[in-house]
Amino acid sequence: MLQVCSVTKYYQGQAVFSKLDLTVGPGRFHVLLGPSGCGKSTLFDGLTGVFPLDGGRLLWKGEPLADLRLHAAYMQQKDLLLPWFSLLDNALLPAKTSGRDMKAAKDQACRLFERLGLKGYESHGAHQVSGGMRQRCALVRTLMFDRDLVLLDEPLSALDAITRQSLQSLLLMLQAEFKKTILMITHDIEEALLLADEIHLMSARPMSVSRHYVLSSPKPRKFNDPALLAVKAQVLDQLEGGLSREPH
Amino acid sequence: MNRINLPAALLVVLILGVWEAGVYLLSLPVFILPPPSRIVLVALVRTPDIFPHALVTFSEILLGLGLAVVTAIPLAIAMFAKPNLEKAFSPFLVASQAIPVFALAPLLVVWLGYGMASKVFMAWIIIFFPICVSLLEGFKSCDPEFRVLFRLMGASFFKTLTLLYWPWALPRFFAGLRVGVGVAGIGAVIGEWVGAQKGLGFLMIQSNARLQTDLVFAAILWLTAMGLALWHLTGILETIIIKWKKEI
Numbered sequence: 001m002l003q004v005c006s007v008t009k010y011y012q013g014q015a016v017f018s019k020l021d022l023t024v025g026p027g028r029f030h031v032l033l034g035p036s037g038c039g040k041s042t043l044f045d046g047l048t049g050v051f052p053l054d055g056g057r058l059l060w061k062g063e064p065l066a067d068l069r070l071h072a073a074y075m076q077q078k079d080l081l082l083p084w085f086s087l088l089d090n091a092l093l094p095a096k097t098s099g100r101d102m103k104a105a106k107d108q109a110c111r112l113f114e115r116l117g118l119k120g121y122e123s124h125g126a127h128q129v130s131g132g133m134r135q136r137c138a139l140v141r142t143l144m145f146d147r148d149l150v151l152l153d154e155p156l157s158a159l160d161a162i163t164r165q166s167l168q169s170l171l172l173m174l175q176a177e178f179k180k181t182i183l184m185i186t187h188d189i190e191e192a193l194l195l196a197d198e199i200h201l202m203s204a205r206p207m208s209v210s211r212h213y214v215l216s217s218p219k220p221r222k223f224n225d226p227a228l229l230a231v232k233a234q235v236l237d238q239l240e241g242g243l244s245r246e247p248h
Numbered sequence: 249m250n251r252i253n254l255p256a257a258l259l260v261v262l263i264l265g266v267w268e269a270g271v272y273l274l275s276l277p278v279f280i281l282p283p284p285s286r287i288v289l290v291a292l293v294r295t296p297d298i299f300p301h302a303l304v305t306f307s308e309i310l311l312g313l314g315l316a317v318v319t320a321i322p323l324a325i326a327m328f329a330k331p332n333l334e335k336a337f338s339p340f341l342v343a344s345q346a347i348p349v350f351a352l353a354p355l356l357v358v359w360l361g362y363g364m365a366s367k368v369f370m371a372w373i374i375i376f377f378p379i380c381v382s383l384l385e386g387f388k389s390c391d392p393e394f395r396v397l398f399r400l401m402g403a404s405f406f407k408t409l410t411l412l413y414w415p416w417a418l419p420r421f422f423a424g425l426r427v428g429v430g431v432a433g434i435g436a437v438i439g440e441w442v443g444a445q446k447g448l449g450f451l452m453i454q455s456n457a458r459l460q461t462d463l464v465f466a467a468i469l470w471l472t473a474m475g476l477a478l479w480h481l482t483g484i485l486e487t488i489i490i491k492w493k494k495e496i
Binding site: 045048049050069070072073074076078080082083084093094096097098125127145 | 393394396397398399400401402403404407408411412415490492
């Protein structure tokens with residue numbers, strides 16, 4: 001679906017990532033796992049056209065593409081709900097900005113509200129509901145983009161453990177029920193192991209894919225799955241090896 | 249907002265008390281410094297004389313305010329949309345504040361006459377800057393992550409303006425409006441001092457020449473009351489329009 005070919009980005013003369021390659025297959029849950037500050041979010045900014053890449057190219061379903069702006073939905077660490085809109089109006093933003101038929105969009109959003117346990121909260125303000133509900137609303141908004149690829153930039157890192165767990169199942173739903181292809185950034189190994197079909201382990205700057213793991217355990221997964229524990233040990237080993245090799 | 253600011257109220261009572269007592273103890277003649285009790289009495293008893301003048305000044309302030317709002321908003325939007333426009337206009341905006349209004353007043357009376365137009369223009373010059381600059385700063389203060397979100401939604405500038413930038417900047421706009429309302433009277437009164445046939449400024453000059461100092465103070469009292477009323481009205485308007493701000 002998406003091929004990232006030899007993309008490069010420099011910041012103040014130093015490479016954040018250089019000749020980075022990534023292939024994202026349709027319907028798959030890809031996770032970019034790496035230490036904080038290695039440049040994962042910069043890669044997303046480059047892919048979405050927030051700033052231009054310094055080299056390489058993107059292929060979308062085989063066709064060259066400048067950026068993913070009109071092809072991917074984006075969900076960030078913050079829920080980014082606007083306080084002057086109700087939850088429903090926040091969810092309807094992608095429809096409002098793209099000029100879609102509002103009646104159909106509203107019906108779709110209401111169905112998603114029901115599916116994600118937000119029914120009855122449509123007219124509530126973002127400040128009137130819990131952090132978990134805000135994230136679910138952000139998820140509805142992400143689905144309302146009506147795009148095949150969803151980019152998730154550490155969407156769960158700001159949440160408490162219990163809320164995070166329930167939202168992890170929502171992300172699985174995003175893939176299984178709504179047939180979305182997902183590219184997620186995280187630095188949480190366990191989150192990656194629970195959710196990913198493929199883990200791309202990123203090295204420190206200049207960032208590159210140091211290892212690629214394909215996880216075939218059925219979902220939902222449990223932490224005591226021996227296959228996952230084996231991958232976890234490998235990932236930790238790789239990360240520790242990477243850290244010990246870093247210059248002091 | 250409805251709560252009485254006790255320290256301020258006590259300070260006002262103290263100042264008025266010292267003033268009142270000082271005038272009696274020093275046996276100051278009324279034409280030098282009338283006591284506050286006399287000023288309030290004159291302001292009330294002479295209402296039929298003062299009111300027509302106050303109405304003129306109030307109209308000048310309101311017209312200046314209206315003109316400033318309808319000109320500041322489009323210019324702030326244009327400068328935000330096109331940074332080159334901001335570069336072009338910024339020196340003029342700063343210069344408009346550097347020129348003392350007193351220096352312009354006689355010229356404006358020559359150009360626009362003794363009627364309301366010269367006073368409205370004076371009020372406009374004073375109010376325009378805080379509104380325009382506050383609104384522009386409000387637009388610029390928008391969280392970049394929201395900009396990215398709207399960019400990814402494929403939102404046009406107009407959609408982003410109406411759904412994101414404008415509501416985001418509203419609190420700053422009202423802050424500027426409050427500053428504008430606070431100083432609006434200065435422009436109108438200075439204009440009336442230089443040349444007018446009606447208005448509180450005209451009344452002050454006339455009364456001063458006749459050593460009716462109590463009437464001068466009464467006019468100032470009316471002007472202050474009008475300024476405070478407008479200031480509070482702006483606050484009420486802000487609370488109604490930015491409901492979400494209060495609820496957060």
